[in-house]
Amino acid sequence: MKVYYVYILTNQNHTVLYIGVTNDLMRRVAEHKAAVHEGFTKKYKVDKLMYFEESPSIMAAIEREKQQKAGSRPKKLALINANNPYWKDLTEPGE
Template structure:
């Protein structure tokens, strides 16, 4: 049974947030960290995993991703603060 993840990345200054979905959190965050794919996360150096949730199916994960993307920055920050108040890089050991 696969697990799907909704995750939030930020940069060193915590000024930009990115929300994504993946079925392999360690691989995907690693790709972001090395800038493997050109785009938003590479441009803004979004290398710090500060929050994630897991889901048993892709539809639920995508629905949650859309819900989070539609929410305010304040709501996203509240999620991070509830689980990771120091905004530590949860993928530091990946």
């Protein structure tokens, strides 16, 4: 079964949030970290994975991405705080 991910990234100071969708979360985050693609995340150095959720279909994942993007900043922050209260980069090894 194919799995899709909706994810939220931030920058070093947590001032910028980016929401995306992918079918390979670790590869996509690695691309953000390496700044391979020109655009928003490279310009603002948005490369820390704060939150993600799985979806069984691309259509459901895209719909969820749209919902999150349309939400207010406080709603996005609440989602991160509820699931990752210490704002740890979820790609970093545990302590």
